[in-house]
Amino acid sequence: MRYLTAGESHGSCLTAIVEGVPAGLKISESQINTDLARRQSGYGRGGRQKIEHDVVQVVSGVRFGRTTGAPVALIVRNRDWENWEERMAPFGGPPSDLKREVTPRPGHADLVGALKTDTDDCRNILERASARETAARVAAAGIAREFLADLGVEVFSYVTSIGDARFEEDDPLMRAPDYKPLAIETSEVRCPDEAATEAMKAAIDRAKEAGESLGGTFRVVATGLVPGVGGYATAGDRLTSRIGGALFSIPAVKGVEFGLGFEAARRPGSRVHDPIGLDPQAGFVRASNNAGGLEGGMTTGMPLIVTVAMKPIPTLMTPLSTVNLDTLEAEEASKERSDTCAVPACAVVAESEVAFVLAEAYLEKFGRDAMVDIKAALRAYRQRLKTMAR
Numbered sequence: 001m002r003y004l005t006a007g008e009s010h011g012s013c014l015t016a017i018v019e020g021v022p023a024g025l026k027i028s029e030s031q032i033n034t035d036l037a038r039r040q041s042g043y044g045r046g047g048r049q050k051i052e053h054d055v056v057q058v059v060s061g062v063r064f065g066r067t068t069g070a071p072v073a074l075i076v077r078n079r080d081w082e083n084w085e086e087r088m089a090p091f092g093g094p095p096s097d098l099k100r101e102v103t104p105r106p107g108h109a110d111l112v113g114a115l116k117t118d119t120d121d122c123r124n125i126l127e128r129a130s131a132r133e134t135a136a137r138v139a140a141a142g143i144a145r146e147f148l149a150d151l152g153v154e155v156f157s158y159v160t161s162i163g164d165a166r167f168e169e170d171d172p173l174m175r176a177p178d179y180k181p182l183a184i185e186t187s188e189v190r191c192p193d194e195a196a197t198e199a200m201k202a203a204i205d206r207a208k209e210a211g212e213s214l215g216g217t218f219r220v221v222a223t224g225l226v227p228g229v230g231g232y233a234t235a236g237d238r239l240t241s242r243i244g245g246a247l248f249s250i251p252a253v254k255g256v257e258f259g260l261g262f263e264a265a266r267r268p269g270s271r272v273h274d275p276i277g278l279d280p281q282a283g284f285v286r287a288s289n290n291a292g293g294l295e296g297g298m299t300t301g302m303p304l305i306v307t308v309a310m311k312p313i314p315t316l317m318t319p320l321s322t323v324n325l326d327t328l329e330a331e332e333a334s335k336e337r338s339d340t341c342a343v344p345a346c347a348v349v350a351e352s353e354v355a356f357v358l359a360e361a362y363l364e365k366f367g368r369d370a371m372v373d374i375k376a377a378l379r380a381y382r383q384r385l386k387t388m389a390r
């Protein structure tokens, strides 16, 4: 299962096509819309989110609420388009008052994209480098999430820091985070701890006041996984690389750690690796989950726990210096409407990326055509694992 998106930030709409979708999977538009709304939310978002109200339109591959096995095409319309129709027109000439973007923002794709593609208007770059595109990813991932949910796998996320405001978790080994979904989703920064939520909001307020921006960290967790999904035999099989790559595809993601992550490099082996035991009911079990649910590029059966770092938003209201592409003079970088912090939204996008990788890995292992066969294969596999532990 993989997706492809198209659409500019201020174009008429975003489009996604998901291919490799098995037949017979129940799809809920309202569930996708809930995820789209979660991606739009979060303290520190800018004015754009007051304009947009993202809803998905499923245009192919689903009939009477179930997938047919054909590619699923989805559309999310940009409400802001009506303010940009002339400036973003696919055909005809530019309007006479068009203001080109010639003061590239450090940290954004503006300068390097303009150099690479020989344009004198960074808008050609930023329209697509913009994380607006991630709305299409979240819509597309609705298919992957429904697929995983049908197989008992849930993917969620929560924010662990914004700037220097941190959520200090009780279980530093992160064996299996089990925060209440409501505690996460009712927090304006998607952090299950009230005091940390307030500290993060205050940090965002201070940053906004100072014309600054903030990044942060969050965790993505997947539960209900069976062991042995993914692969060890070739570089391309390993889920570590596939999940890492998928997360690094998200604009502004600059770090990914599995389980203990970098902390593992500071500890001796006996305090890192997860001892193996045998439980009469559960079969092979682990005393800890420092690996974060992956060994040898495969799921261990413990929760997958990935910590992700997002850099601060590049657009600054107190801008850094840049060079004007027309005059070649030093100038302040452009400061268009922007988010101050988008860590909570980024976490929802990251859930989507993880869901896609896991869905594809499950399809590899349990078949691709029809949900009924995939579920039967999963049941048979679980049964075989039980037999191996007896």
Ligand SMILES: Cc1cc2nc3c(=O)[nH]c(=O)nc-3n(C[C@H](O)[C@H](O)[C@H](O)COP(=O)(O)O)c2cc1C
Binding pocket: 046, 107, 108, 109, 129, 130, 131, 134, 250, 251, 252, 253, 311, 313, 314, 315, 337, 338, 339, 340, 342, 345, 346, 349
């Ligand atoms: C959900 C989300 C929202 C974002 N909002 C903004 C924004 O409002 N302004 C901005 O300059 N960058 C924003 N970014 C970050 C830029 O898109 C990103 O830094 C840019 O594409 C350059 O890519 P890089 O940071 O991976 O090098 C956002 C990123 C995400 C994931």
Ligand SMILES: C=C(O[C@@H]1CC(C(=O)O)=C[C@@H](OP(=O)(O)O)[C@H]1O)C(=O)O
Binding pocket: 009, 046, 047, 048, 049, 052, 129, 130, 131, 132, 135, 251, 336, 337, 338, 339
């Ligand atoms: C539109 C979204 O995020 C945008 C991501 C973004 C960027 O540069 O990445 C810049 C801003 O766009 P605008 O200039 O239109 O306000 C954000 O609002 C969204 O997430 O839906």
